[in-house]
Amino acid sequence: MSDLKNYIIVGVITGIILYYSGLDMFSNKIQIIEAKDIQKTSASSSYSSTVEKVNQSVVSIYTKKTYENNIFFIDPRERRLKRREAVPSGQGSGVVVSSNGYIITNFHVIQGSNEILVRDSNGNDHQTSVIGYDFLTDLAVIKINDNLKPITFGKIENVRVGDISLAIGNPLGVGQTITLGIVSATDKEISPEAYSYQRYVQTDAAINPGNSGGALVNSNGELIGINTMISTLGGGSDGIGFAIPVDIVKYVFTQIIENGEVIRGFVGIISNPNYRGDGVMISGVYNGGPGQKANMRRGDIIKKVNDKKVNKIKDMQDIIGKSKPGDLVSFQIQRNSDILNINVEVEKMPKL
Known part of the structure; x- marks a missing residue:
């Protein structure tokens, strides 16, 4: 009797479940599960606020470069043979770095261009002027006559x-x-x-x-x-x-902006990148350069520059490169078993 009662209870419960769920189970209705409206998305899942902050500070750059090729044609107005000019186009990007229109970009984006067009985030086009460039870092500064939001x-x-x-x-x-x-x-x-x-x-x-x-x-x-x-x-x-x-x-x-170019110091020495000892080894000295004038020699090992110990070429380059022409840079050098102190008057790095 008790088993029959249990079966009746299970059957009733099952019937109730089927009644309430059966409408969806056996119908052709398709239910789409949608996300709830969220006022603010957490920073871990969206960077929309970051993009809103910077998108007006990034511009598109379009260039034209004119060069001659070997395609000739007869100009009916001038009645002579002429060479057709090719005008390829290129594009790149730039970053607004000041509110008065200065933009920084890569030098290779604008190199050799006859025309440079800047298009801002609103789709407006601007003519530009080139302020200066630095070949060694591949950076260039251009300017438009408008006020954009700087980064x-x-x-x-x-x-x-x-x-x-x-x-x-x-x-x-x-x-x-x-x-x-x-x-x-x-x-x-x-x-x-x-x-x-x-x-x-x-x-x-x-x-x-x-x-x-x-x-x-x-x-x-x-x-x-x-x-x-x-x-x-x-x-x-x-x-x-x-x-x-x-x-x-x-x-x-x-x-x-200050000089129209990047002015770097130059002492006229070449370092050996394969040297693994303590210090930086000189592998060559420019003829007539500041280093040769100060009696620096091939094989010398530089221990300190301006009293700072150097073991990497880039550490030495950083000190010399940021020196100004006319500055005196002190070198502590090991030559064979001797330790020498040499002062070198820095010159301006020649353009490559």
């Missing part, structure tokens, strides 16, 4: 490996695009023979042709680098992108 500069010492990074620019000419990644390195050297100011922030944010000159920003919308190149096997983004660090960007921009 906020971050500090490179606050950038850490693993930080979020967003690349903003005009890849492949499709218009302003934002890609997300993380910082893989903050002081990357591409070549062991590179200058100390040829170092990069590495990111896996997608960087494609046209991104050059655009902004790499942190999650706060602060500039941490200028996107400049990628390492790739197929020509597209393979997740290895490089940006010129913000401290170098700031230094180059300031130098160009």
Whole structure:
């Protein structure tokens, strides 16, 4: 009897469940599950506020470069044979760095251009003038006659490996695009023979042709680098992108505004990148250069520069490069078993 009672109770409960759920189970109605309206998305899942902060500070750059080719035609008006000019176009990106129209970009974006057009985030076009450029860092400063919103500069010492990074620019000419990644390195050297100011922030944010000159920003919308190149096997983004660090960007921009160019110190010595001992070994001395005039020789080992111990070439380059022409730089040198102290008068680095 008790078993029968239990079966009756289970049957009643099952019937109630089927009654209330059966309408949906056996009908053709499709129910869409929608997300609830959220007033504010958490910073961990959206960077819309970051993009809103910086998108007006990143511009698209379009260039025209005229050159002669071997295509000839007869001009009926002039009745003579003429060479047809080719006018290829290019594009890149730029970053507004001051409210009075100064924009920084890569030098290779504008190099050799006859015409440079800047298009702001609102789609307005601006003619530009070139203020100056620095071949060694691949940076250039251009100017438009309008007031745009400048970006906020971050500090490179606050950038850490693993930080979020967003690349903003005009890849492949499709218009302003934002890609997300993380910082893989903050002081990357591409070549062991590179200058100390040829170092990069590495990111896996997608960087494609046209991104050059655009902004790499942190999650706060602060500039941490200028996107400049990628390492790739197929020509597209393979997740290895490089940006010129913000401290170098700031230094180059300031130098160009103040001097029209970047003035670096030069002592006329060549260092051996393969030397693994204590100090920096001199492998060559420029004929007639400041180093030769001060009696520096091939094979000398530099121990200190301006009383600072140096073991890396880039450490020495950084001190010399930021010296001004006419400054005296002191070197402590080991020559065989002797320790010598030599003062070298710095000259201006010649243009390459």
